Amino acid sequence: MNRETLNKIIRNRKTIYPTQFSDKEIPENIINEILENAIHAPTHRMTQPWFFKVYKGKSKDVLCEIIHKIDKQKYSVVKINKFVEKVKSSDTIISVCMTRDENERVPEWEEVAAVSMAVQNMWLSCYVNNIGSYWSTSSFKDEYAKHSAFTNNQKSLGFFFMGSYEHVETAKLREGLDIKVEWV
Ligand SMILES: Cc1cc2nc3c(=O)[nH]c(=O)nc-3n(C[C@H](O)[C@H](O)[C@H](O)COP(=O)(O)O)c2cc1C
Numbered sequence: 001m002n003r004e005t006l007n008k009i010i011r012n013r014k015t016i017y018p019t020q021f022s023d024k025e026i027p028e029n030i031i032n033e034i035l036e037n038a039i040h041a042p043t044h045r046m047t048q049p050w051f052f053k054v055y056k057g058k059s060k061d062v063l064c065e066i067i068h069k070i071d072k073q074k075y076s077v078v079k080i081n082k083f084v085e086k087v088k089s090s091d092t093i094i095s096v097c098m099t100r101d102e103n104e105r106v107p108e109w110e111e112v113a114a115v116s117m118a119v120q121n122m123w124l125s126c127y128v129n130n131i132g133s134y135w136s137t138s139s140f141k142d143e144y145a146k147h148s149a150f151t152n153n154q155k156s157l158g159f160f161f162m163g164s165y166e167h168v169e170t171a172k173l174r175e176g177l178d179i180k181v182e183w184v
Helices: 003-012 028-038 059-068 077-089 108-128 141-147
Strands: 050-056 092-099 131-136 154-164
Touching: 003 108, 028 050, 028 108, 050 059, 050 108, 059 077, 059 092, 059 141, 077 154, 092 108, 108 131, 108 154, 141 154
Parallel strands: none
Antiparallel strands: 050 092, 092 154, 131 154
16 A cells, blocks of 8 residues: 555545536446445445435436426526536536435434545545546535435435546645644
8 A cells, every 4th residue: 555645645636616627528437436436435333324326428417407496486597507507517417315324323414424435435536537526515405305206314415526637736725733633
């Protein structure tokens, strides 16, 4: 195992927005590899709360149709259209979803945390594959869930937009260990 490589991947991963994506197609096997890494995230009591819906190619239209069903009284058309633009600029959109353990064997926050770790695995995997990506926890994710026939114990945790992107190293804005860590 190479420490330097791991440090580089973790520290250089960053949010890349759909306007920055190129048109180069992401091969399906790479998307499957990224999803395989997602499901290797840790999970308390092995509830494995995640599930994913992949929208790529023609099925991006299916996602847009669902989004267009959203209540226009609650959400502005401008916001909805912006989302649709992001879908069109992306190669693939992974809908990040969670199934709450039916016996509530762990607190809900732990299941959200587990899905978040799965998203981080996807994000890091995108970085090494020259894929730009970003997690949008869109305000209308619950409406999306409603129009996608989610059951009561299923939730949308947003959308992971992906598109080809040649990563370049840039400085990251982070407060340092001097502020965030206390050695007791
Ligand atoms: C749980 C979570 C939700 C996020 N939701 C959004 C979002 O809805 N819209 C957005 O523009 N960025 C969203 N982001 C991305 C953050 O803005 C981004 O990670 C942050 O600015 C740090 O930049 P970096 O990812 O390049 O390090 C989200 C990130 C996380 C971890």
